[in-house]
Amino acid sequence: MAKYLLLKHYRGAPAAVNDVPMDQWTPEEISAHVQYMNDFAARLEGSGEFVDGQALAPEGTFVRYDGEGRPPVTDGPFAETKDLIAGWMVIDVDSYERAIELAGELSAAPGAGGKPIHEWLEVRPFLTEPPTITE
Amino acid sequence: MDEALLRSLTPSVLGVLVRRGADFAAAEDAVQDALVEAVRVWPADPPRDPKGWLVTVAWRRFIDATRADAARRRREDLLDEEPTPGPAVAVDDTLALYFLCAHPSLTPSSAVALTLRAVGGLTTRQIAQAYLVPEATMAQRISRAKRTVSGVRFDQPGDVATVLRVLYLVFNEGYSGDVDLAAEAIRLTRQLAAAIDHPEVAGLLALMLLHHARRATRTAPDGSLVPLAEQDRSRWDTTSIAEGVEILQAALARDRLGEFQAQAAIAALHADAPTAGETDWVQIVEWYDELARLTDSPVVRLNRAVAVGEADGPRAGLAALAALDKSLPRYAAVAAYLHERDGDQATAARLYAEAAHKAANLAERDHLTRQAARLNAHRRR
Numbered sequence: 001m002a003k004y005l006l007l008k009h010y011r012g013a014p015a016a017v018n019d020v021p022m023d024q025w026t027p028e029e030i031s032a033h034v035q036y037m038n039d040f041a042a043r044l045e046g047s048g049e050f051v052d053g054q055a056l057a058p059e060g061t062f063v064r065y066d067g068e069g070r071p072p073v074t075d076g077p078f079a080e081t082k083d084l085i086a087g088w089m090v091i092d093v094d095s096y097e098r099a100i101e102l103a104g105e106l107s108a109a110p111g112a113g114g115k116p117i118h119e120w121l122e123v124r125p126f127l128t129e130p131p132t133i134t135e
Numbered sequence: 136m137d138e139a140l141l142r143s144l145t146p147s148v149l150g151v152l153v154r155r156g157a158d159f160a161a162a163e164d165a166v167q168d169a170l171v172e173a174v175r176v177w178p179a180d181p182p183r184d185p186k187g188w189l190v191t192v193a194w195r196r197f198i199d200a201t202r203a204d205a206a207r208r209r210r211e212d213l214l215d216e217e218p219t220p221g222p223a224v225a226v227d228d229t230l231a232l233y234f235l236c237a238h239p240s241l242t243p244s245s246a247v248a249l250t251l252r253a254v255g256g257l258t259t260r261q262i263a264q265a266y267l268v269p270e271a272t273m274a275q276r277i278s279r280a281k282r283t284v285s286g287v288r289f290d291q292p293g294d295v296a297t298v299l300r301v302l303y304l305v306f307n308e309g310y311s312g313d314v315d316l317a318a319e320a321i322r323l324t325r326q327l328a329a330a331i332d333h334p335e336v337a338g339l340l341a342l343m344l345l346h347h348a349r350r351a352t353r354t355a356p357d358g359s360l361v362p363l364a365e366q367d368r369s370r371w372d373t374t375s376i377a378e379g380v381e382i383l384q385a386a387l388a389r390d391r392l393g394e395f396q397a398q399a400a401i402a403a404l405h406a407d408a409p410t411a412g413e414t415d416w417v418q419i420v421e422w423y424d425e426l427a428r429l430t431d432s433p434v435v436r437l438n439r440a441v442a443v444g445e446a447d448g449p450r451a452g453l454a455a456l457a458a459l460d461k462s463l464p465r466y467a468a469v470a471a472y473l474h475e476r477d478g479d480q481a482t483a484a485r486l487y488a489e490a491a492h493k494a495a496n497l498a499e500r501d502h503l504t505r506q507a508a509r510l511n512a513h514r515r516r
Binding site for chain 2: 001003045046047048049050051052092093094125127128129130131132133135
């Protein structure tokens with residue numbers, strides 16, 4: 001009964017074990033990877049633990065308020081951004097251990113050579129509503 | 136239309152179907168269909184006997200569903216000897232349902248979902264909205280839960296403690312949405328208390344009522360937390376408090392103390408104090424001692440340290456705190472509070488900031504950040 005964000009990075013996470021850029025995989029390996037991700041999400045739907053999953057385009061724009069009556073300032077995209085989020089999955093599970101277990105499975109998605117990527121995923125708990133009983 | 140009445144009939148209608156030989160999962164689906172039908176039909180055409188109406192419609196739905204399956208599943212024998220309704224044993228049925236939906240083979244989230252649907256009569260959509268997950272996810276969670284308990288005998292007596300844990304979760308982790316889960320938890324616990332005579336069921340009901348009584352004062356209009364000491368006590372719901380206290384006293388008189396009665400006793404002592412300054416902290420410490428004996432929970436010992444700090448001064452509170460594990464949730468928040476009361480504002484500010492960093496919910500984090508900011512601003516002056 002707690003929600004976690006499983007965060008996938010384009011950049012900024014420690015290097016994966018099977019660290020080959022996707023554009024150097026074979027088309028079949030890409031298909032197998034996509035299939036694995038879809039199956040994983042379907043399995044979580046089946047177990048009643050799925051909340052949301054989204055992928056993000058690698059390039060974005062920074063936006064900033066520039067004062068009353070003026071258009072917002074935009075900048076970027078920055079090639080050197082340290083941290084780049086690729087996408088996420090939100091799960092609703094009974095325990096932190098379960099969240100870690102699922103992130104581990106997601107990290108085993110196949111990559112180059114059909115072998116698991118062993119990609120680093122970040123697991124972040126959601127801040128919840130406060131409990132009713134505190135004292 | 137009286138939706139509360141409709142929902143309160145859910146467990147006994149489901150019980151009738153199961154007693155007539157329907158399997159739990161199919162019966163539960165049929166009752167959901169009947170509830171939906173009732174919401175549609177009753178406003179224009181209210182039945183004279185609501186429960187009878189629901190049983191008839193649900194049973195028809197069950198038969199239709201079974202017939203549709205019959206060729207494959209060979210259920211004709213069941214249809215042929217359609218049993219006459221026996222004497223209504225609604226109370227036992229209700230109790231059996233609580234046990235089934237809180238069965239130890241279920242995970243907490245499954246037990247909560249199944250209880251809200253099969254006992255509470257909520258729709259899957261309402262439960263999904265309450266827990267902020269997609270409806271399809273909640274539907275799967277419920278159908279898996281039903282499969283998990285499909286082999287459990289309906290009339291098998293269970294452990295009341297497992298049911299109480301589920302109801303406590305519904306109450307304590309009430310999220311947003313259209314359904315008031317705290318009120319729903321109270322309704323379900325009240326219904327359970329009517330079905331079984333057990334001091335801990337009474338204790339939990341009292342605990343819920345006493346906390347619910349303060350609900351309107353727990354948050355400011357902007358959503359920020361208002362600590363107990365700063366709540367406007369004139370706005371506490373005195374009817375709810377009186378009922379909680381009465382239920383608690385009757386339970387305590389039976390001399391079978393349990394953790395919910397002890398927690399309720401602490402809540403009652405807070406409710407009883409006309410101002411925060413008049414709180415009987417000495418008695419509250421004694422109840423925390425009882426609670427620690429009953430549960431051996433580190434969280435209880437942490438709360439006890441706060442109470443000791445109020446009863447015997449912040450130094451005594453800090454001494455009680457020193458024996459506890461620093462990694463406990465809210466440890467830093469408690470330490471910050473006691474250090475501030477002890478006059479050490481620098482340490483308190485640092486600990487409030489640390490506590491905010493570790494807070495598990497947004498309202499608490501904001502509250503703790505404000506405490507740190509308040510002390511830092513004061514020190515700069």
